[in-house]
Structure formats: C-alpha cells, structure tokens
Amino acid sequence: MQYALVFAKILPGVCAEMVPKGGDFSPAMLGRGKAEPDMILAPPRPGIYVRGTETVDQILKAALDVLIDEGADAFTLRRIAARCDMKVGNVSYHFPRKEMLIQVMLDELVESYGSVLDQTVRKPGLTAEERLRRIILLCLDDIQTKRTTHLFTELWALANHSDFVADRVRAFYQRVHDAIGEYVAQLNPALSPDDVHSVALFISASMEGSTPFLGHGKPWAHKMPAFTALAATSFIHLAKTVTARDIAGLISETA
Numbered sequence: 001m002q003y004a005l006v007f008a009k010i011l012p013g014v015c016a017e018m019v020p021k022g023g024d025f026s027p028a029m030l031g032r033g034k035a036e037p038d039m040i041l042a043p044p045r046p047g048i049y050v051r052g053t054e055t056v057d058q059i060l061k062a063a064l065d066v067l068i069d070e071g072a073d074a075f076t077l078r079r080i081a082a083r084c085d086m087k088v089g090n091v092s093y094h095f096p097r098k099e100m101l102i103q104v105m106l107d108e109l110v111e112s113y114g115s116v117l118d119q120t121v122r123k124p125g126l127t128a129e130e131r132l133r134r135i136i137l138l139c140l141d142d143i144q145t146k147r148t149t150h151l152f153t154e155l156w157a158l159a160n161h162s163d164f165v166a167d168r169v170r171a172f173y174q175r176v177h178d179a180i181g182e183y184v185a186q187l188n189p190a191l192s193p194d195d196v197h198s199v200a201l202f203i204s205a206s207m208e209g210s211t212p213f214l215g216h217g218k219p220w221a222h223k224m225p226a227f228t229a230l231a232a233t234s235f236i237h238l239a240k241t242v243t244a245r246d247i248a249g250l251i252s253e254t255a
Contacts, residue, residue: 056094058084060108063101068150072157099164102155106172117179128186132239133232135180139207140228149215152208176204184239195244203235 062084066074077098081091095101121134142148159166181200185191191199214224 055086055090056104059086059091059094060101060105063098064105064147064151067154068147071150072154075154075158099162099168102158102165102168106155106168110172110175128183129236129240132180132183132187132236135183136203136207136232136235137228139176139204140210140224140231143207143211143215144221144224146216149211149217153211153215173204173208177201180204187236187239188242191242191244195242195247198247199239199242203239206235207231 059080063075063080066080066083070079075098077091077095078088080098080101081088084091095104116138117135120138121131126134155165155169159169177197177200180203181196184199184203185193185196188196188199210224210227212218213220214227215221
C-alpha cells in the first residue's frame with residue numbers, strides 16, 4: 001500500500017545483511033511478520049535517546065518533504081540538511097547514506113499503515129469480504145493525496161538506480177500483497193498460495209497503476225470515485241470466484 005499511507009530500522013554505519021534463504025515471512029499483515037526471504041535487513045532506528053530521537057524525526061521529516069516537493073534528483077544529504085536547518089555532518093552522523101533514510105521512512109510508513117489497518121480493517125466482527133473492501137478503499141483513497149502520489153513515484157525513480165532502494169520498495173509491496181492475500185485466501189480457500197499471491201499482486205498492481213492517471217493533480221483525478229467503485233466491486237468478485245483453472249487457462253492463452 002503506498003499510502004499516507006504510511007516498514008526493521010537502522011543504526012548508522014552498520015552494513016545491510018541478507019536473510020538466509022528459506023526464511024519465513026508471515027502473511028500476518030503489514031508490520032507484523034518476520035523478514036521475508038532474501039530481503040536486505042538493516043539494524044534499528046538511530047536516535048534511541050530523547051534528544052537523538054528529536055533530531056532523527058526532524059531529518060526524516062525533511063527527507064520526506066524533499067522527496068515529495070522537490071523529487072528524487074534533489075534527494076541528497078546536503079539538500080535534506082538545508083531543509084531541516086542542520087549541518088550536513090549532523091545529518092550524516094545519523095544517516096551516513098541516503099539509502100538509510102529510505103529504509104527508515106518505509107519502515108515507519110509500514111508501522112503507520114499497520115495502525116490504520118488495526119483501526120479500520122482488523123476490527124472485530126468484520127467479514128473477510130468487508131476487510132478486503134476496506135483495504136481497497138484505503139489504498140485508493142490514499143493514492144489521491146499529494147504525499148502518496150509524489151512519494152511513491154519518486155521512490156520508483158530512485159529504485160531504478162539503486163538495488164538497495166529497489167529491495168526496500170519490493171519488501172514494502174510484498175507486505176501489501178500479504179495483507180491483501182490474507183483475505184483473498186479466506187474468500188477463496190480453494191486457491192493455492194501461489195494463486196492467492198497472483199490475485200493479490202493483480203489487485204495491488206491495478207491500484208498502484210492508477211497513480212499516474214488518478215493520483216493527486218493527475219489528469220483524471222476527478223474520476224477516482226468511479227474507479228474506486230469499479231475496483232472494489234470487480235476485485236472482490238474476482239477474489240471470490242476466480243479458480244486455479246481460470247488462472248492457468250489465461251496463462252496458456254498469453255503464452
């Protein structure tokens with residue numbers, strides 16, 4: 001979910017590690033699983049004491065503002081330092097590399113989204129269909145915000161040139177797919193885990209793909225209510241009715 005929506009945290013100067021192959025990632029929704037296989041891990045968030053935490057918060061806000069307002073080309077430690085009225089050395093002390101900022105920003109987005117899901121989707125008494133519907137509505141509503149429209153398009157741009165950023169963005173969306181897939185599996189228990197993921201990926205990609213057309217300030221933003229209504233109805237119908245034979249047949253037709 002990109003979604004102001006807004007996933008392991010970082011200690012300056014510690015190198016990223018790889019999770020051993022074969023490790024488990026729980027589909028227990030955003031912010032609640034183990035690290036997925038092969039994802040790059042980084043240690044905890046800098047600034048564990050009050051003063052350090054305040055400084056890190058300022059840096060993170062400035063970094064987010066630079067990405068949203070000025071774009072990926074301006075995302076440098078020097079520009080971030082200027083934005084939060086600090087010296088570059090103060091910023092680099094906490095975040096020696098800008099990729100670390102990306103890591104923590106996405107981690108905190110995951111936590112934020114997890115809180116939103118707790119409040120709206122994971123509430124007791126809801127059916128799996130209603131939970132899936134709420135995820136779809138939350139995602140598409142969030143795509144309409146300037147923060148989400150700008151932030152994620154800039155992250156995609158950065159990911160084109162950085163394996164580290166690409167891995168973090170992939171890990172973010174994997175958690176989104178797991179969140180959606182949890183309810184797809186409940187609605188359609190006959191599907192295999194791989195088919196569940198295919199359906200969840202289709203739903204997620206379809207929503208994310210609306211960003212350049214229907215996101216904040218985009219040409220057809222005014223059509224988002226109609227798109228949302230169509231998406232919720234069609235995605236839920238698909239999740240409930242698609243079969244493994246359907247998916248296999250469609251794959252054969254396109255091969």
